[in-house]
Amino acid sequence: MARVTTEEVLERLGELADPDLDQPLVDLGLVDVDIIARTPRVTVRYVPGSEQVTDQLRSSARQRLEPLGVQLMLEPLDEEGLSSLAARLESTSAREAREARKAPFASPESPTRVLGISSGKGGVGKSSVSVNLALALSALGHRTAILDADVYGFSVPKMLGEERPPRVVGQLIVPPRIRGVRVISLGFFVDDATPVIWRGPMLHSTLQQFLVDVYWGELDYLVVDMPPGTGDVALSLQEFLPRAEIYVVTTPQPAAQRVAQRSAIAARKLKLPVRGVVENMTDFVADDGTHYPIFGSGGGDALAAALEVPVLGRIPLTMGLRAGGDEGMPVVAVRPDDPAAAAITELAARIVSLGAARRYRADLRVQTR
Numbered sequence: 001m002a003r004v005t006t007e008e009v010l011e012r013l014g015e016l017a018d019p020d021l022d023q024p025l026v027d028l029g030l031v032d033v034d035i036i037a038r039t040p041r042v043t044v045r046y047v048p049g050s051e052q053v054t055d056q057l058r059s060s061a062r063q064r065l066e067p068l069g070v071q072l073m074l075e076p077l078d079e080e081g082l083s084s085l086a087a088r089l090e091s092t093s094a095r096e097a098r099e100a101r102k103a104p105f106a107s108p109e110s111p112t113r114v115l116g117i118s119s120g121k122g123g124v125g126k127s128s129v130s131v132n133l134a135l136a137l138s139a140l141g142h143r144t145a146i147l148d149a150d151v152y153g154f155s156v157p158k159m160l161g162e163e164r165p166p167r168v169v170g171q172l173i174v175p176p177r178i179r180g181v182r183v184i185s186l187g188f189f190v191d192d193a194t195p196v197i198w199r200g201p202m203l204h205s206t207l208q209q210f211l212v213d214v215y216w217g218e219l220d221y222l223v224v225d226m227p228p229g230t231g232d233v234a235l236s237l238q239e240f241l242p243r244a245e246i247y248v249v250t251t252p253q254p255a256a257q258r259v260a261q262r263s264a265i266a267a268r269k270l271k272l273p274v275r276g277v278v279e280n281m282t283d284f285v286a287d288d289g290t291h292y293p294i295f296g297s298g299g300g301d302a303l304a305a306a307l308e309v310p311v312l313g314r315i316p317l318t319m320g321l322r323a324g325g326d327e328g329m330p331v332v333a334v335r336p337d338d339p340a341a342a343a344i345t346e347l348a349a350r351i352v353s354l355g356a357a358r359r360y361r362a363d364l365r366v367q368t369r
């Protein structure tokens with residue numbers, strides 16, 4: 001049998017990649033081939049810290065290399081290897097931003113739109129909307145990440161169905177990419193059983209660290225699940241993400257609408273633009289097609305009128321959305337035909353087109369100057 005060549009090995013490994021990194025392991029220089037040894041040996045180096053990812057890489061590499069009869073070794077990267085990987089992953093602009101302790105999205109040249117999802121009070125479905133909106137944006141082909149900053153209850157990783165922790169690569173925190181979306185939750189760093197009281201300064205510095213030290217890669221959208229109401233997080237976000245757009249989630253109940261209004265007005269005071277209202281739990285549609293407005297009606301319209309912004313979406317109550325959240329099977333990913341999933345996908349498309357319209361108007365202004 002002819003001896004295997006390095007090219008054959010690299011070709012076989014092809015696109016094999018760590019799910020949290022953008023480039024294949026071969027391109028990142030993490031594969032060594034020793035064909036001089038009696039049995040040719042392939043060493044795949046990996047970022048330690050997630051057994052799940054390591055197992056996945058091992059079985060995928062084994063499967064790809066099996067026909068070649070080579071010996072496969074998996075080796076965790078050491079400190080030095082991790083630092084040089086970090087240098088390879090990070091773009092120059094991202095490194096400069098990090099060294100200046102600034103979020104890469106804060107710069108006026110950043111192509112990333114930051115969508116702050118806020119609500120007046122808890123329980124209106126803000127996290128469900130954030131998670132499914134991020135998945136819908138990703139399904140529409142946009143590179144999307146989600147930052148779970150709801151310090152009163154971190155639900156994003158659970159809702160996405162995977163609670164794999166981030167890994168540290170040199171100076172960078174590499175977030176898990178779940179269902180195609182990078183996720184960072186303050187909840188990754190606290191024990192579920194011990195409630196943490198996030199005081200302003202601690203929250204501020206943790207948020208800054210997340211925005212600055214996290215490897216976000218190239219992003220079109222960063223969806224931020226904000227805590228209900230306004231307060232420290234909104235203040236910090238204004239400082240770190242001055243270009244954030246705010247979307248307010250409310251239920252149709254007049255009381256919820258009034259609370260949401262207060263928080264939106266507070267967001268305005270922070271000079272973060274409120275771009276639209278999302279009415280969640282608008283109604284329940286029975287099998288015979290009858291609409292039941294379980295939580296009343298009119299809340300979304302009233303809030304939108306008060307804030308002079310449009311209602312960008314109305315999401316019905318569905319079992320699919322509720323069960324999807326509980327089971328870590330988000331409805332947009334798992335049951336895209338569910339009426340709530342369809343409404344959220346429509347909402348995503350509207351938010352995308354809002355950005356396109358703004359860019360168009362900005363271009364016109366430049367051209368007519």
Ligand SMILES: Nc1ncnc2c1ncn2[C@@H]1O[C@H](COP(=O)(O)OP(=O)(O)OP(=O)(O)O)[C@@H](O)[C@H]1O
Nearest residue numbers: 122123124125126127128281316317318321322325
């Ligand atoms: N459109 C909907 N249809 C059915 N269930 C929904 C809908 N929206 C939200 N829910 C359910 O309502 C509950 C609260 O939703 P969620 O956790 O998203 O709200 P929240 O506003 O983020 O609340 P908190 O801030 O307290 O976390 C969840 O059980 C969720 O599954």
